[in-house]
Amino acid sequence: MTRMGADLPVVLLSHRGPVSFERDPSGRRTASRGAGGLVTALTGLVSDLPDAVWVCAAGSEEDVAVAAEGEGRAVSVALEPEPRPLGPDDAAEGGPVVRLRLVEVEGQAHDDFYTVIANPLLWFLQHGMYGLALDPVLTKREHAAWEDGYVAVNQLFADAVAEEVKARGGRALVMLHDYHFYLVGQAVREQCPEALLSFFLHIPWPGPDAWRILPPPWRERLLRGLLGNDVVAFHTEGFARNFLLCAQELLGLPVDLQAMTVDLGNRQVAARHYPISIDVAAMRELAASDEVAEHAAALRETFCHEDRHLILRVDRTDPSKNIVRGFLAFATLLEDHPELAGKVSFLALLQPSRQDVPEYADYLAEIGATVARVNAAHGREGHQPVDLRLTEDLPLAIAAYTVCDVLMVNALADGMNLVAKESVVVNQRGGVLALSENTGAHQELGAFAVTLHPFDVQQQADALHEALTMDPALRRSRRQAAAAVVEENDITKWLATQLADLGVTPGGR
Ligand code: GDG
Numbered sequence: 001m002t003r004m005g006a007d008l009p010v011v012l013l014s015h016r017g018p019v020s021f022e023r024d025p026s027g028r029r030t031a032s033r034g035a036g037g038l039v040t041a042l043t044g045l046v047s048d049l050p051d052a053v054w055v056c057a058a059g060s061e062e063d064v065a066v067a068a069e070g071e072g073r074a075v076s077v078a079l080e081p082e083p084r085p086l087g088p089d090d091a092a093e094g095g096p097v098v099r100l101r102l103v104e105v106e107g108q109a110h111d112d113f114y115t116v117i118a119n120p121l122l123w124f125l126q127h128g129m130y131g132l133a134l135d136p137v138l139t140k141r142e143h144a145a146w147e148d149g150y151v152a153v154n155q156l157f158a159d160a161v162a163e164e165v166k167a168r169g170g171r172a173l174v175m176l177h178d179y180h181f182y183l184v185g186q187a188v189r190e191q192c193p194e195a196l197l198s199f200f201l202h203i204p205w206p207g208p209d210a211w212r213i214l215p216p217p218w219r220e221r222l223l224r225g226l227l228g229n230d231v232v233a234f235h236t237e238g239f240a241r242n243f244l245l246c247a248q249e250l251l252g253l254p255v256d257l258q259a260m261t262v263d264l265g266n267r268q269v270a271a272r273h274y275p276i277s278i279d280v281a282a283m284r285e286l287a288a289s290d291e292v293a294e295h296a297a298a299l300r301e302t303f304c305h306e307d308r309h310l311i312l313r314v315d316r317t318d319p320s321k322n323i324v325r326g327f328l329a330f331a332t333l334l335e336d337h338p339e340l341a342g343k344v345s346f347l348a349l350l351q352p353s354r355q356d357v358p359e360y361a362d363y364l365a366e367i368g369a370t371v372a373r374v375n376a377a378h379g380r381e382g383h384q385p386v387d388l389r390l391t392e393d394l395p396l397a398i399a400a401y402t403v404c405d406v407l408m409v410n411a412l413a414d415g416m417n418l419v420a421k422e423s424v425v426v427n428q429r430g431g432v433l434a435l436s437e438n439t440g441a442h443q444e445l446g447a448f449a450v451t452l453h454p455f456d457v458q459q460q461a462d463a464l465h466e467a468l469t470m471d472p473a474l475r476r477s478r479r480q481a482a483a484a485v486v487e488e489n490d491i492t493k494w495l496a497t498q499l500a501d502l503g504v505t506p507g508g509r
Pocket of ligand 1: 038202203276314315316351391392393394397414415416417418419420422
């Protein structure tokens, strides 16, 4: 893999970028910055480098306007104090600047790409969410969405990436992100054979049988697209191995499960794993802020009296997060342990997600109905056992991490799960992590957690009881040990290890 040890300019691709522009009612341009460790780490990478560029979708009308002002080329955006595009004569005020290539995608093509193929089809397939007896049904509509949406949009982004690589002399480190862009690697390689191409997947990669849901030409194209990269990287070794098994079984290619490579005859592709993580210092800084402290005080007042316990979950309302079974497990806990009645609360901070996908809208309705049933069955005067808050409020979520006794993560399948990592570094109550064995995070944190089996509601109820009654000293030492793992393997290490393995010092001309 270490075929270049040189300074290389970086060309990054992800569907959502680090900044999005809007116009407020008075016509003034406003901007919001993407949240989360990944955006922060990658922003750090590209903003430090004069010749780096981040390619992403123009997600709003104002993004399209900004792209047009740049006449289709990358625009420089000063990030501080407020993000703003810089004209040719503007100077940044000393803060970080990113070069953004905002790609406009025509509405219908984007819809087909995003809401028909990527979410739900690929997402459902890769999280094992199809029952198969009735779903999925691939009709003319899906076939058209594959060709005119997924394939066409991948080509559009590949062209933009290739143009940026060529503008840098044809040699660059190209870092492609996630399931939206499986076909980009091969398309860029065709145009830029000198580029070093790496791909990182944020969600699970299942074994060959799961991929047989897709028509053979689709799955073969998708695999060939990925094999256009030099490195294809995942959160876990298991996902990387599944990828190699797919190359072997679905394409008939020779693979080496020791060296973790696919042999294409003229070159090799490496499957690697780099567990993503969080910016620990930034998370702790936020946890120490006044806003979080105010939320934490209010939560303590409501949920944390002397003999009371608080179970927390923080999730998007994604069916892969297994929220409904989580409430059923909580109800089972209350049925099996009447002594807990009135003493334990379940706070669910849920961010509504992808409501344009019918399955997601139905799932949100099911969440509401389940909570209503659990509260009707187990509520008593002055105490509703489940407090469901459909809210997008990161400071509140972090405050809840600090005060909870148990954090429940029972996902059906999850590439990593950052909520688990965040909670263990800021919790102040010896909080127990109750963690699904099907999360990437379980590889690193399972030894310090109570393991949940996502389909077994009874087991989850028993595990919640074990967590709630665990010896306080053991709880504290496990939380500290888990936090130490996350401190050691933070987001900086995630990125640095990849760059070291690629043999690249990001730089440029
Ligand atoms: C995908 C993969 C993989 C929480 N509440 C709010 C809020 N959050 C933040 C959390 C956390 C993030 O959202 C959720 O990250 P997860 O990793 O838990 O889950 P996905 O969204 O499904 O992420 C996953 C990840 O990509 C990275 O590779 O770990 O497996 O599915 O950081 O703190 N953020 C905002 N408002 C909130 O109310 N803005």
